[in-house]
Amino acid sequence: MKRVLCLILCVVLLTLASFPTSAHTPQSSRVYQSADDTGIYFIRFNGSHADITRYASHTLNAGVDVPSPIRSVCAYRGKAVLLCEDVRRNQLSVFVYYTDTDYLEGFVINDALLYNNTDFACDNGAIYIENVQDDHELIAFSYSGGYLGRYRFDSEINAVFGGYRGGIYAVAGDTLYQLSSNRFNALAGDKVDTPLFPADSRILVSGHGKVYELNGDRVSYLFSVDADNRAASVCVIGNTLYYPNGSTINAYDLDSGEKIAYYHASGQVISVYANGNSLIASGGSVSFTVSQSAFTSLRVNDDPGDEQSDENGGDQSAKSSNGGDNAVNHSGQQQSAGSSLISSDVYHVDPTRYYISGISPQTTVAAFKKNMSYDGYSLTIYRGNTVKKSGNIGTAMTAVFESDEFIYTYELAINGDITGEGSCNSRDLNTLMDYLIGASDFNGVYMLAADVTKDNKVDVCDAAKLKSII
Structure with missing residues (x-):
C-alpha cells in the first residue's frame, strides 16, 4: 500500500x-561555457548581443552585435558560433566570430530552424547541425556557408561535440561515433552517457561524472567521479583528471580512479582548463589560476617535507573515492x-x-x-x-x-x-x-x-x- x-x-x-x-542549462539560461586546448569560453548572450570571453594565459574579451536575436551559441578553438533564427522566413542565420582576429562573418541556411534541443557543434573546418526535420541526421556547413554533406545515424542523435584537439563526435542512442575520413564510425566497447565533454585527446567525461577512455576504434568506461551536474569542462594534466564539483576541484588518478587531491575555491567552479602544469578555473564571468601545489593531497606521504597544506593552514584530508582512510x-x-x-x-x-x-x-x-x-x-x-x-x-x-x-x-x-x-x-x-x-x-x-x-x-x-x- x-x-x-x-x-x-x-x-x-x-x-x-x-x-x-x-539545473545547469547554458543555452536556456543565455549563458554558454566550455573549454578545449585553447582555453575556457564564456559567452553571455541577450537579444542580438553577445559578450564573449576566452580565458587562457591572456584573457580575451569582446562584445559582438548581430542583426538578429541570438538563439544559441557554441565555441571551439578560437571560433564562437552564434545561431539566430528567423521563424517568419524559415531560415537560420549563422555568425562566426574569430577571437584571435576580431573578425565576424555570417551566412544563411534556408529551410532550417532550431527546435527544442537541436544539437550542433563545430571543428576546425565545419559546423554540424542536427536536422530539425530528422533527428537521425546531421548537416554540415563550412564557415563560409557552403553545404558539405549529410550524415545519417541508426538512432536519434543525443549529443554532438568537438574533440579536444580536433575531430567531431556524436552520440546516437548510447553509441559513440567518431568522424573520420568524412564518415561517422561507431566505436566498439562500452555505451556512453551524455552530455559528454573532452578532458584531453583520449579522455571523455560525462556531465554525470562517468569517465571514458578512447583507444583507437574503442571506447572504455574507466570509473566515476563525484559530480553535481553543473560542470561544463574538465581537463587532464599528466595522468591526473581534474573535475569541478561545486566549489571544489577534485583530482583523480586515471589509472586507479582514486581521488588523490582536492582544492576548495571561494565560489562555484564550472570549467577548468590545463595551462601547462597549472589550471585556469572559471565559475562564470571571472577566472583564476590554481597551481598543482595548491591542492590538498589525500595520499599519505613518506616524507613529511612533501606534504601540502591548504589555504586555511593545516594538512586537511578528505575521503578518497576508493574508500581509503583520510x-x-x-x-x-x-x-x-x-x-x-x-x-x-x-x-x-x-x-x-x-x-x-x-x-x-x-x-x-x-x-x-x-x-x-x-x-x-x-x-x-x-x-x-x-x-x-x-x-x-x-x-x-x-x-x-x-x-x-x-x-x-x-x-x-x-x-x-x-x-x-x-x-x-x-x-x-x-x-x-x-x-x-x-x-x-x-x-x-x-x-x-x-x-x-x-x-x-x-x-x-x-x-x-x-x-x-x-
Missing part, C-alpha cells in the same frame, strides 16, 4: 517537476580508520566513508557542534575554503576535527538538502525529480541527503516524503 501511495504522489511530483529547475597526523603517518573520540548520539558518524548524516534541515553550526562529541579535538566547519562560524550548515560542507597529532575531515549530509543550501525547498525537490526521471545525476554525500526515508536507496518514496516536508 505504501508503494502505491508513493507512485500516486510521484505522478503529482512529476507534474511539479516540469517547472524550471536550477586520517593523517602532522608527521604524515596514517591513522587507523576513524576515531572513537569523534561520535554523536544524534547523527550517524561513518568512520569508514567519512560522512556525517542524519542531520536535520536548518541545523546551525552551534547546534551541530553541541550534538557532536570530539574530546581532544577542535572542530571547524568549512563551506568550500571558507570557515563557517554561524548560520545553517549544508550538504557537502566539511567538518574538520583536529588534535595536536591528527586531522579528520568529514562531509556533512543534511536530510533532504540536495542543493547544499542547508534547508529543504522546491529546488531540492526539483533536483530530486530530475534525478528520478534521468534528467540529472548526483552521488556521494548528495545521495545520503536525498535518501530522506533512510532505506539506503533513492526513489519516488523519498520524493513523496520530501514533498511532505516542504
Whole structure:
C-alpha cells in the first residue's frame, strides 16, 4: 500500500517537476561555457548581443552585435558560433566570430530552424547541425556557408561535440561515433552517457561524472567521479583528471580512479582548463589560476617535507573515492580508520566513508557542534575554503576535527538538502525529480541527503516524503 501511495504522489511530483529547475542549462539560461586546448569560453548572450570571453594565459574579451536575436551559441578553438533564427522566413542565420582576429562573418541556411534541443557543434573546418526535420541526421556547413554533406545515424542523435584537439563526435542512442575520413564510425566497447565533454585527446567525461577512455576504434568506461551536474569542462594534466564539483576541484588518478587531491575555491567552479602544469578555473564571468601545489593531497606521504597544506593552514584530508582512510597526523603517518573520540548520539558518524548524516534541515553550526562529541579535538566547519562560524550548515560542507597529532575531515549530509543550501525547498525537490526521471545525476554525500526515508536507496518514496516536508 505504501508503494502505491508513493507512485500516486510521484505522478503529482512529476507534474511539479516540469517547472524550471536550477539545473545547469547554458543555452536556456543565455549563458554558454566550455573549454578545449585553447582555453575556457564564456559567452553571455541577450537579444542580438553577445559578450564573449576566452580565458587562457591572456584573457580575451569582446562584445559582438548581430542583426538578429541570438538563439544559441557554441565555441571551439578560437571560433564562437552564434545561431539566430528567423521563424517568419524559415531560415537560420549563422555568425562566426574569430577571437584571435576580431573578425565576424555570417551566412544563411534556408529551410532550417532550431527546435527544442537541436544539437550542433563545430571543428576546425565545419559546423554540424542536427536536422530539425530528422533527428537521425546531421548537416554540415563550412564557415563560409557552403553545404558539405549529410550524415545519417541508426538512432536519434543525443549529443554532438568537438574533440579536444580536433575531430567531431556524436552520440546516437548510447553509441559513440567518431568522424573520420568524412564518415561517422561507431566505436566498439562500452555505451556512453551524455552530455559528454573532452578532458584531453583520449579522455571523455560525462556531465554525470562517468569517465571514458578512447583507444583507437574503442571506447572504455574507466570509473566515476563525484559530480553535481553543473560542470561544463574538465581537463587532464599528466595522468591526473581534474573535475569541478561545486566549489571544489577534485583530482583523480586515471589509472586507479582514486581521488588523490582536492582544492576548495571561494565560489562555484564550472570549467577548468590545463595551462601547462597549472589550471585556469572559471565559475562564470571571472577566472583564476590554481597551481598543482595548491591542492590538498589525500595520499599519505613518506616524507613529511612533501606534504601540502591548504589555504586555511593545516594538512586537511578528505575521503578518497576508493574508500581509503583520510586520517593523517602532522608527521604524515596514517591513522587507523576513524576515531572513537569523534561520535554523536544524534547523527550517524561513518568512520569508514567519512560522512556525517542524519542531520536535520536548518541545523546551525552551534547546534551541530553541541550534538557532536570530539574530546581532544577542535572542530571547524568549512563551506568550500571558507570557515563557517554561524548560520545553517549544508550538504557537502566539511567538518574538520583536529588534535595536536591528527586531522579528520568529514562531509556533512543534511536530510533532504540536495542543493547544499542547508534547508529543504522546491529546488531540492526539483533536483530530486530530475534525478528520478534521468534528467540529472548526483552521488556521494548528495545521495545520503536525498535518501530522506533512510532505506539506503533513492526513489519516488523519498520524493513523496520530501514533498511532505516542504
